[in-house]
Amino acid sequence: MDDGVIFVGNKPLMNYVMATMAKFSNGIGEVTLKARGRAISRAVDVAELIRRRVLPEIQLKKIDITTEELTDENGRDINVSGIEIVLAKP
Amino acid sequence: MDDGVIFVGNKPLMNYVMATMAKFSNGIGEVTLKARGRAISRAVDVAELIRRRVLPEIQLKKIDITTEELTDENGRDINVSGIEIVLAKP
Secondary structure, X not given: OOOOEEEOOOOOHHHHHHHHHHHHHOOOOEEEEEEEHHHHHHHHHHHHHXXXXXXXXXXXXXXXXXXXXXXXXXXXXXXXXXXXXXXXXX | OOOOEEEOOOOOHHHHHXXXXXXXXXXXXXXXXXXXXXXXXXXXXXXXXXXXXXXXOOEEEEEEEEEEEEEOOOOOEEEEEEEEEEEEOO
């Protein structure tokens, strides 16, 4: 089952915009954009493009910022910030 | 008067963390971190460091994402995403 989650990474912006549009047009009522580190600004770009240009009926439901503890290649713990943006059909 | 706004740009992360700490220790009850474009992820880093490490009593009050219309060096309109994160003393 589609959980409505899109992980935003380093692909071109429009890939994520189209993935979001596809989920909404498949009848999913809520799409969550998740991103970490430098991809955070791309997730914001996706959300803004969707709600202001592509699908103006879509609403911004929730934004959360997070910290994840990861282990780097040298075995050290590092903290990486993340964002979760929930878009919803009204 | 200090309006409690910090514009997060390309300086080292700790500059903004210390600027935020300074505002709270000067008695300002709310600090708003504003960033555009690639600096958005740095603003999230600042907010997460402040509330999870440096000043655990500080709460995340509001997050907003925005679009600003700017004009580039060739006179073309471009849209730039931004974020506003409001941190508050309880």
